[in-house]
C-alpha cells in the first residue's frame with residue numbers, strides 16, 4: 026500500500042493523549058460560550074474517554090438557566106438606578122456571587138462525570154467584568170475548588186493568569202493549559218510564567234478557521250493551522266519542553282485529525298461538528314440555521330466589543346441590532362473603568378436619532394445580551410459542511426446528531442469519510 030494511503034487508513038483511536046501516566050482518547054471538545062458547550066456535551070466526551078470543555082463565560086447567567094438561581098436578577102435590582110445612565114463604572118460584580126455561580130456550574134458537572142475522561146473549563150480572559158484581575162481570580166479559584174480537572178486559559182490570554190492561581194492548593198495538580206494562535210504568543214506566555222516553575226500542561230494551537238473569537242486579524246485567510254502547529258512543535262522540541270500540543274480549527278474529519286496526530290500533535294480540539302449535537306446548548310432553530318448555511322453566509326467581522334475578530338453567520342440577529350446596553354444585568358465586557366465599545370457605538374447612534382425611531386448599530390454589538398439569547402450565531406469556517414454530516418428529513422429540516430455519534434465518527438473513521446446517523450423517520454404528527 027502506498028505510504029499516503031496507509032496514513033489515511035489510520036484512525037484517531039490509534040493514538041493517545043498522555044498526561045504523565047494517564048492516557049486519553051486524543052479528542053477534546055472545545056469550550057463554547059455562552060453555554061453552547063453544555064455540561065451534557067462535555068460529559069459525553071469525558072464518558073467516551075476524551076476531554077470535554079465547559080465554558081465559564083457569563084457563568085451567573087448560565088447558572089440561572091441551569092439551576093434556577095437568581096444571580097442576574099439580584100445584580101439587575103442592585104443597579105436598577107443606573108439603567109438610564111451612560112456611565113457604567115458603578116456596575117460591579119460581587120466576587121462571592123461569581124464564586125458561588127462557578128462552583129455550582131463546575132461542581133454539578135464534576136459530580137455527574139462518569140468514565141475515564143476529564144472535564145476542563147474554558148476561561149475567557151477577555152471577560153473583564155468591570156474588574157479584570159479579581160473577577161478572573163474568583164472564577165479560576167472557584168473552578169479549582171469545585172474539582173475541575175483542568176483549566177484552559179483562552180481569548181485575550183493574560184500573561185499573568187497562571188500567577189492568579191499560584192496560591193491555590195490544586196495549582197500543581199489540576200491541568201492548566203493555554204490557547205494561542207502563534208508561536209510568538211506562546212513564547213511570551215512561557216517567559217512570563219517562568220518564575221512560577223510550572224509549565225502549562227498543554228498548549229492548544231487554534232488556527233484561523235475556528236469559531237468564536239479569533240487570534241488573527243482580518244487577514245486570517247493568510248494563515249494556516251498546520252504551519253503554526255509545526256512551528257510550535259519544533260520550538261518546544263528545540264527547547265526540550267515536553268508539552269502536549271493540541272491542534273484546533275477546521276479539523277472536520279477523523280482523517281484531518283489523524284494528519285495532525287501523525288505529525289506530532291498530541292490531540293485535537295473540535296467544536297463546529299458538535300454544534301449540531303442534541304446535547305449542544307444552541308436552540309434547535311439556530312442549529313438548523315447552521316445546517317442550512319453556505320460558505321457565502323459566513324463572515325469574520327469586528328462587531329465584538331472585545332476588539333477581536335469573530336466568525337459568525339451573516340444572518341445573526343446580533344448584527345445591526347440597536348438593543349440598549351444591558352450592563353446592569355450582564356456587564357461581562359466592561360473594562361476596569363466601566364467602558365465597553367458597544368456602549369460608545371450605541372450612544373453615538375442614539376444621539377443621531379433623538380426622535381426615538383429605530384436604528385442600527387453596525388460596528389459593534391451588545392455581545393452579552395446576544396450571546397445570552399443565542400442571537401449571535403458564531404460558528405466555525407466549515408459550518409457550511411455540516412449538512413454533509415446528516416440526513417435531510419422529509420419536512421426539509423436536518424436531523425440532529427448525538428454527541429456520541431460525532432465523537433465516535435472522529436475516533437474511528439478513515440479516508441475522510443463521515444458516518445451518517447441512522448435515519449430518523451418523521452411520523453405524520455411530528
Ligand SMILES: Cc1cc2nc3c(=O)[nH]c(=O)nc-3n(C[C@H](O)[C@H](O)[C@H](O)COP(=O)(O)O)c2cc1C
Nearest residue numbers: 055056057058179235236237274275295296297405
Ligand atoms: C459556536 C462556537 C463557539 C465558540 N466559543 C468559544 C469560546 O467561547 N471560547 C473559546 O476559547 N473558543 C471558542 N470556540 C472555539 C472552539 O473552542 C475551538 O477551538 C474551535 O472552534 C475548533 O475548530 P472547529 O470549530 O473547526 O472544530 C468556539 C467555537 C464555536 C464553533
